[in-house]
Amino acid sequence: MKCLHAFDIWKKIHWLLAASVSLPFIFLSLHLFTPGNENWQEIKNYLLTDYIINTVSLTMLSAFFATAFGLFSAWLVSMYAFPGRRLFQTLLVLPLAIPPYIAAYTYDSLFSYTGHAHILLRYLGINWFAHNIAIPTIAFGVCIFSLTLYPYVYLLARAFLYRQSAAMLESARLLSHSERDVFLRVFLPLLRPSLFAGGTLVALEVLNDFGVASHLGIHTFSTGIFTIWFGMADVDTAVKLSFSLLGILFAIIFLNREIQKRRPYKQASSKERPLSPQPLTGKNGFFAAAFCLLLLFAACILPLGQMLYWAGLTYKNSLNSQFAVCIFNTLKISIAACFLIMLPSALLANASRLFPGHKTALLTQIATSGYATPSAVLSMGIISLFSALDSAAKSFFAGAAPTLGLSISMLIFAYAVRFFTVGYQAVENQFTRLGNIYTEAARTLGCNITQSFWRVDLPLLKNSLLAGAALVFIDVVKELPLALTLRPFNFETLGTKVYMYAGNEAIEEAACASLAIIGASSLFIMLLERKGGK
Numbered sequence: 042m043k044c045l046h047a048f049d050i051w052k053k054i055h056w057l058l059a060a061s062v063s064l065p066f067i068f069l070s071l072h073l074f075t076p077g078n079e080n081w082q083e084i085k086n087y088l089l090t091d092y093i094i095n096t097v098s099l100t101m102l103s104a105f106f107a108t109a110f111g112l113f114s115a116w117l118v119s120m121y122a123f124p125g126r127r128l129f130q131t132l133l134v135l136p137l138a139i140p141p142y143i144a145a146y147t148y149d150s151l152f153s154y155t156g157h158a159h160i161l162l163r164y165l166g167i168n169w170f171a172h173n174i175a176i177p178t179i180a181f182g183v184c185i186f187s188l189t190l191y192p193y194v195y196l197l198a199r200a201f202l203y204r205q206s207a208a209m210l211e212s213a214r215l216l217s218h219s220e221r222d223v224f225l226r227v228f229l230p231l232l233r234p235s236l237f238a239g240g241t242l243v244a245l246e247v248l249n250d251f252g253v254a255s256h257l258g259i260h261t262f263s264t265g266i267f268t269i270w271f272g273m274a275d276v277d278t279a280v281k282l283s284f285s286l287l288g289i290l291f292a293i294i295f296l297n298r299e300i301q302k303r304r305p306y307k308q309a310s311s312k313e314r315p316l317s318p319q320p321l322t323g324k325n326g327f328f329a330a331a332f333c334l335l336l337l338f339a340a341c342i343l344p345l346g347q348m349l350y351w352a353g354l355t356y357k358n359s360l361n362s363q364f365a366v367c368i369f370n371t372l373k374i375s376i377a378a379c380f381l382i383m384l385p386s387a388l389l390a391n392a393s394r395l396f397p398g399h400k401t402a403l404l405t406q407i408a409t410s411g412y413a414t415p416s417a418v419l420s421m422g423i424i425s426l427f428s429a430l431d432s433a434a435k436s437f438f439a440g441a442a443p444t445l446g447l448s449i450s451m452l453i454f455a456y457a458v459r460f461f462t463v464g465y466q467a468v469e470n471q472f473t474r475l476g477n478i479y480t481e482a483a484r485t486l487g488c489n490i491t492q493s494f495w496r497v498d499l500p501l502l503k504n505s506l507l508a509g510a511a512l513v514f515i516d517v518v519k520e521l522p523l524a525l526t527l528r529p530f531n532f533e534t535l536g537t538k539v540y541m542y543a544g545n546e547a548i549e550e551a552a553c554a555s556l557a558i559i560g561a562s563s564l565f566i567m568l569l570e571r572k573g574g575k
Contacts, residue, residue, distance in 0.1 A: 050491065055392035058385055059404040062411055062458050065422030068429055069280060080269060080278045088265065092282070096261045096289060098179055099254070100247045103186035104240040110187060111194025111239055112232065114336060116224065119202035122318040123326040129333040130199075134570055136340035137192040138562035140519040140536070142252025143555045145185045146543045147344040149256065152176070157347070178257045186247050188340035193246075194239030201235040202228070244293050248286065249415045251522040256543060262286040263522070266417040276421070283418040290413060345559070351552035359553040363533070368557060371534045374449065375517040378456040379464075379510040385457075386464035386509065387502055390472050391494050405465075412462035416522035423455045423527060452527040459523065460516050467509030471502055511565045518561050 084092075117123070118130045152158045176184075254261045262282055270279040321329050352359070393405045411419065479501065483493035521536045528537065535554045542551035 052392070052396065054388050055396065055401065055404055058389045058392075059408040062408045062461060065419060065426045065458060066414075068425035069283070069418070069422035071425070075277045078275070078278060080273060080275050081281055084265070084269070084278065084282070088260065089285070091260045092262050092265050092285075093289075095179065095254075095259055096248070096263075096286070099182050099186070099259065099261065100244045100289075100293070102179075102183045103190065103247045104243045106183060106187035107191040107243045108194045108236055108240045110191035110336060111196075112198050112236060114191070114333060115195045115198035115202060116228075117329050117333060119199055120318060121321045121326075121329055123321040123329040125330050125333070126318070129330070129337065131567070131570055132337055132341075133195055133333065134192050134566055135337075135563055136189050138515070138519075138559050138566050139189050139341065139344060140252070140521065140558060141185050141189045141246070141250060142256065142521055142543075143348075143539060143551075143558065144189050144344050145182070145253040145256050146539070146548050146551065147347050147555075148181075148185060150548045151343075151347055178259050182253055182257055182259055185253055186243070186250075188336075190243045190246055191336075191340070193242040194236060197235040197239045198232055201232060241293060245290070245413055248290055248293075249417075249522070251417060251525070252540060262289070263415060263417045266421070267522075267526075270421065279421060283415075283421055286415055286418060290415065294413060345556075348552045348555050348559075351549040352556055355549050356553055359550055364538075364553065367533050367535050367538050367554060370532060371518060371536070371558075374453055374456065374534065375514045377453045378460065378517045379513050381453060381457045382461055382464040382513050383468075383506050383510050386461065386468045387499065387506065389465060390468040391498060393469070394472055394477070395490060409462040409465050411458040412460060414459070416459065416520070416526075419455060419459055420523055420526040423451060423458070427451050449529055449532065452523065452529075455523045455527050456513075456517050456520070459520070460513050463512045463516060464509040467505045467512065468502055471505035472498075508569060511569055515562045515565050518558055 114129075114133050118126055118133070150156055249263070250261075251263045251267060253259075254264045255267070262285060266279045266282045266286070269275050269282065320326075389405065389408055393401055479497050480490070480493050483497045484490070488496065519536070521540060524534050524537050525540060528534065533541075535558050538554045539551040539558070542548060542554070
């Protein structure tokens with residue numbers, strides 16, 4: 042009876058976590074069936090086509106170029122040994138620490154008429170080029186996203202190549218295949234799952250973006266939702282735009298899954314001899330090192346150098362008590378989100394392991410759907426949910442209940458829904474590697490499933506919990522749209538401070554806050570990279 046009771050508890054935990062994540066979307070959908078008003082008709086007639094074209098173009102082009110950068114850099118550092126390879130292998134991950142909106146602010150100022158790029162061109166006497174240089178906004182946005190998000194593809198492709206057997210490469214060479222044929226006919230087909238997974242992550246990040254599109258004046262669904270929502274206070278029209286954006290999102294995910302189904306693959310055994318980098322010397326080694334250095338320079342070194350220069354000019358005014366409060370607020374919500382995500386992630390992963398089946402898989406998919414939801418859509422669902430909770434609480438407590446919608450709890454809950462997938466994947470992967478052997482051994486020694494989880498499974502998950510918490514921390518520190526829309530009054534984070542300075546055309550003043558975000562993210566990325574290498 043005790044065992045059956047424990048199983049019932051874990052089933053309820055599974056249902057509760059899935060329901061908690063789905064509630065914002067349920068309340069958001071209540072606005073969907075309201076009749077369209079004049080704003081919706083105007084958007085359908087004049088703006089909806091631009092939203093679709095700009096959003097799809099920005100997403101697809103960014104995913105394509107980020108995949109190309111990530112694939113080529115991962116191929117070089119995994120397959121060849123050239124000067125600086127070990128250093129590049131680690132440093133090529135660092136652009137992931139730079140939020141795209143910070144890179145956009147920096148590069149836009151750098152290439153403005155008074156920026157250092159134009160000053161250098163005029164100093165070199167290239168006045169005509171300096172006066173006529175004009176980068177289309179879509180192309181500029183694609184460059185920003187490609188340079189800051191390619192590490193998603195790079196990490197997945199590099200991890201896949203690391204696990205492959207050298208026998209495959211040697212067999213291809215024995216069959217007289219050139220290096221080009223080895224890449225195109227052997228490894229590229231095997232890399233497709235990793236490339237599509239990385240490209241999908243890039244696409245999700247672009248769909249989630251607000252800061253880059255808003256700063257560059259690109260009319261996308263995210264900017265349209267915020268404009269209608271805050272500028273016109275028209276929730277119903279903003280909800281209709283939100284579900285249009287979700288349609289594009291589901292199309293991308295469905296396309297990715299269909300491609301994966303039609304091209305099954307089998308990974309080489311990990312027991313075989315791993316790939317050994319082939320030495321590159323002379324001209325080939327120089328070009329390999331030059332490509333990695335150029336990519337790292339454009340994605341990381343140049344914007345960081347510009348921000349360090351600005352920080353040197355403005356640190357006396359920027360490093361004040363308000364800056365300290367922003368750091369404290371950012372750390373507070375990031376740590377709170379880590380705690381709110383990691384333990385429920387372990388509970389859900391354990392429940393999914395105990396009750397395999399289609400129903401369990403569906404509930405787990407619902408609970409981990411937040412990461413695939415753009416922040417503009419999620420924030421509207423969170424506000425709808427908390428407004429309903431406030432109304433219910435006021436009715437129940439006769440107006441004496443606290444207002445949850447104006448508290449920091451709403452923002453932290455939004456982070457928990459948005460980044461729950463990150464923590465869950467870290468724990469679920471560790472459970473997959475461990476299997477059920479330790480749990481079954483604990484059961485034979487008299488522990489029930491709850492006791493075996495707390496006394497056996499949870500200690501074994503320690504490293505995965507810490508890695509997942511680090512990933513959640515990085516995502517929360519970098520996140521902007523949720524912080525902008527859901528933070529309480531007079532509550533500033535490092536991200537909102539940067540956005541405020543950029544909106545006031547004082548990007549130099551944002552340098553210290555930007556460097557704090559990048560520094561914190563880089564620290565955790567390097568720790569994860571070092572642990573992954575071991």
